[in-house]
Amino acid sequence: MATHTEFHVHHDSPEKVGRRERLGVRLLIVADGSFLFAIIFSWFYLRNLNVNNAWLPKGVKTFSTASSWWVIVPFIIVFIAHRVSMRNRSLRVPAMALSTVLLIIGAWYQWHQVCNMPFVAQDANGRPFYNGAYASNWIIFAGTNMFHYIITAFITLGLFLRGLRGNLLDPVLEEWRQRVAGSWFTWVMIGGILSAFTTSFK
Amino acid sequence: MTTLSHKPASARPIPNPERSLITRLNMGSGTVVGILFAVITYYLLRHHFGSPWRVNHGMDMTNTHFVNVTILCTMFAWSFGFLVGIGALIGPFRWLIGKDLTAEEQLYLAGDGQGIKRYFKYCTDHKVVGIQYLVGVMAMLGVGGTMAMMIRTNLATPGSHFIAPIIYNSLVGLHGITMIIAMIIVSTGPFGNYIMPIMIGAADMAFPRLNALSWWVLFTAIPVLCSAWFLGGIPTGWTAYAPLSDQAGPGMNAFLATIIIFAVSTAVAGMNITTTVVAMRAKGMKWNRVPIFVVGATISVALAIPAFPTFMVAMIQTGLDRTISTGFYDANVGGSGWLYANLFWIMGHPEVYVILIPGVAALMEIAPVFVRKPLFSYGAAIAGFAGIAGLSVLVWAHHMYMSGWMPSLNGPFMITTEFISVPTGLLFLVLVGTLWRGKPWMKMPMLSVYAFIWDFLIGGITGIYLSDVPADNYLHGSMFVTAHFHYTLMGAALTGAIGALAFWFPKMTGRMLNDRASYISFWLIQIGFNVLFLGMFMAGAAGQPRRVADYAQAFAHANLISTIGAYSVGLGMIVLLWAIIHSWRSGIIAPMNPWGSKTLEWTVPYPVPLVNFDEPPVVTSDPYNYGRSAK
Numbered sequence: 101m102a103t104h105t106e107f108h109v110h111h112d113s114p115e116k117v118g119r120r121e122r123l124g125v126r127l128l129i130v131a132d133g134s135f136l137f138a139i140i141f142s143w144f145y146l147r148n149l150n151v152n153n154a155w156l157p158k159g160v161k162t163f164s165t166a167s168s169w170w171v172i173v174p175f176i177i178v179f180i181a182h183r184v185s186m187r188n189r190s191l192r193v194p195a196m197a198l199s200t201v202l203l204i205i206g207a208w209y210q211w212h213q214v215c216n217m218p219f220v221a222q223d224a225n226g227r228p229f230y231n232g233a234y235a236s237n238w239i240i241f242a243g244t245n246m247f248h249y250i251i252t253a254f255i256t257l258g259l260f261l262r263g264l265r266g267n268l269l270d271p272v273l274e275e276w277r278q279r280v281a282g283s284w285f286t287w288v289m290i291g292g293i294l295s296a297f298t299t300s301f302k
Numbered sequence: 303m304t305t306l307s308h309k310p311a312s313a314r315p316i317p318n319p320e321r322s323l324i325t326r327l328n329m330g331s332g333t334v335v336g337i338l339f340a341v342i343t344y345y346l347l348r349h350h351f352g353s354p355w356r357v358n359h360g361m362d363m364t365n366t367h368f369v370n371v372t373i374l375c376t377m378f379a380w381s382f383g384f385l386v387g388i389g390a391l392i393g394p395f396r397w398l399i400g401k402d403l404t405a406e407e408q409l410y411l412a413g414d415g416q417g418i419k420r421y422f423k424y425c426t427d428h429k430v431v432g433i434q435y436l437v438g439v440m441a442m443l444g445v446g447g448t449m450a451m452m453i454r455t456n457l458a459t460p461g462s463h464f465i466a467p468i469i470y471n472s473l474v475g476l477h478g479i480t481m482i483i484a485m486i487i488v489s490t491g492p493f494g495n496y497i498m499p500i501m502i503g504a505a506d507m508a509f510p511r512l513n514a515l516s517w518w519v520l521f522t523a524i525p526v527l528c529s530a531w532f533l534g535g536i537p538t539g540w541t542a543y544a545p546l547s548d549q550a551g552p553g554m555n556a557f558l559a560t561i562i563i564f565a566v567s568t569a570v571a572g573m574n575i576t577t578t579v580v581a582m583r584a585k586g587m588k589w590n591r592v593p594i595f596v597v598g599a600t601i602s603v604a605l606a607i608p609a610f611p612t613f614m615v616a617m618i619q620t621g622l623d624r625t626i627s628t629g630f631y632d633a634n635v636g637g638s639g640w641l642y643a644n645l646f647w648i649m650g651h652p653e654v655y656v657i658l659i660p661g662v663a664a665l666m667e668i669a670p671v672f673v674r675k676p677l678f679s680y681g682a683a684i685a686g687f688a689g690i691a692g693l694s695v696l697v698w699a700h701h702m703y704m705s706g707w708m709p710s711l712n713g714p715f716m717i718t719t720e721f722i723s724v725p726t727g728l729l730f731l732v733l734v735g736t737l738w739r740g741k742p743w744m745k746m747p748m749l750s751v752y753a754f755i756w757d758f759l760i761g762g763i764t765g766i767y768l769s770d771v772p773a774d775n776y777l778h779g780s781m782f783v784t785a786h787f788h789y790t791l792m793g794a795a796l797t798g799a800i801g802a803l804a805f806w807f808p809k810m811t812g813r814m815l816n817d818r819a820s821y822i823s824f825w826l827i828q829i830g831f832n833v834l835f836l837g838m839f840m841a842g843a844a845g846q847p848r849r850v851a852d853y854a855q856a857f858a859h860a861n862l863i864s865t866i867g868a869y870s871v872g873l874g875m876i877v878l879l880w881a882i883i884h885s886w887r888s889g890i891i892a893p894m895n896p897w898g899s900k901t902l903e904w905t906v907p908y909p910v911p912l913v914n915f916d917e918p919p920v921v922t923s924d925p926y927n928y929g930r931s932a933k
Binding site for chain 1: 394397398399400401505508509512569570572573574576577580581582604607608609610611612614615616618619622623626627628629630633634635636637638640641644645648
């Protein structure tokens, strides 16, 4: 491989670093998307298989369809807030503060659902078990939502605190990170909608 | 309101890293904090639920479930604690609070001027991470290989009581998963980290901190997997089929935790390598000038990114079944073992190619150098890799012909599986075409190329038998299958990795690999390997089932032959290990480019500078223009 060398220091421009970070986040989204695909596959596979008619045994209560959608509303608002704040810089700190609060509320609501699952039954010895494959699958969607809440809240809190401090190293790179965060916010919104859509099929 | 400072970094006071927390963290502090987290988690759970090791009357959960919860939480606490203790989370935490790592601190994290200590720290230098992977892989291969020797010793004669049957099952499972993990990282770990960034003219990986994270996350999985021994082993084999895995003892938790941790490491490493290659190639390195090893490693890790999360989901579902009584795989509450089989093999078959492709690509990198000819049809090599990667996601159910799942799909899956031999054939064509009428320089790396062609030919052709539904009806679950996938994974991928090690050893250690010892090891391994697995083909074709501790007298000769071959492989591996250690310590000092190769890694001296190149290189020709003028 023939080469020649140019004289300049090894220092990638913030533009290059920003593009690199965007690609990295998008690849992680592919991995997370594959995870979501696998749990959606599990849901519809077991639902359609309905082994021993135990997808949703008789008398087992479920969450309402609306509650599946309510729980992902914070993701949609975070996405919108971020889009708005990208157009108007002065709104960035309040938008991220609002997003963080909404995500904490969303996480609490998801936890509240987990603590009040209507489909957990008790066997003859009083031991709890998840009655039906619907119940088993629902818990993994709740866990995935919770994971998204934690990661997204970490990002919004970080952007909020960094916005407050203001004395950041590189404004161009900081701008890129706002955009990169937008890729993640878009994904968790899409992932949330897919989750809510899937769990609406009982 | 967001205000962004335009003050240059140099105008602000830079904290002295000599006094910062970063300097005090290393593998020791990671281990201490990891154990502390694990112990605290264990005692908190014990305080909450009572001792897991006694039957807990009147508790909400069964004793088994509580044991599983405690073990899994303790293992994850260890992993998380270790990462806290070694300093992996300092970067994200500092980002969160808006106090980014300073240039000086980043330089410290890169291990600048820290000598051998940097290998035990959260070091972001890709060369250090490469060596960490290399040593880690060798240790895993050593442990997995020792288990293989024990298995073969037990199978040397029928009726052997060298290992009790229940321990035999665990041994097979642990050997399997240890080797699978080792083989997944055997090429992309050491060479993908150490060599690949230099090959493309990059100063480092795209995300140096994540690079270190991928290694140390994986590192935390090693003691977790080893703990399976002390928790009763994994009696399910490495496939961990449900509902067996739901019902297995506490050792199964170690398996689940290992896979989940490993999947995180793989996703991070895959993302990092892919981004590095896509975004950090030297000026002038167009896609048709990218060295073939780089292309192969990138396709491999890019395939792993979507593949492994499905296995992770399968493991999480198994974990939930075992801990909180969900019923993903319990037919009584609407679950199905077929769900597991699908999720597992959606990962499982691409994973074979995740293992295979980097090894083949390394040998394609080696062949032109040692025959002094251009790589025959670079485009066909790319088409071969891409074709294999694309088809590999459409063939998973050929592992499930005999499971009874969707018999109507057996035909389509047979066709897609057999079709995968077309891009595989392209890889042979490229290698044979490169060797054709060349005058090979028969050094250790080149010997590996020839060994690969022989081994993978047998592995590939026997795979066609297994993809055929009627033949698989007879051969499924037999030693024939075991021999087939060892020819593919060990004969092809490990041979490729050993060739790659011999090839890049001078660049990674500054010394030449001992010729005589490496030749002896090569012939011991290759002759032993073929004796071992050709014997196993015989036994399998005659009907000997796999994963069984004993067998009928009719299979005695074939098994004895196999065991003799296995001892030869074991001896060869010991000689190779000696050659590596001896050469690393006191081998002949290597010149900068001992093989006369034309790729970029040979243009930098040893030790490779921290930022690899004093000035960024600009590529002006393809890397395989041997015997013709540059263009």
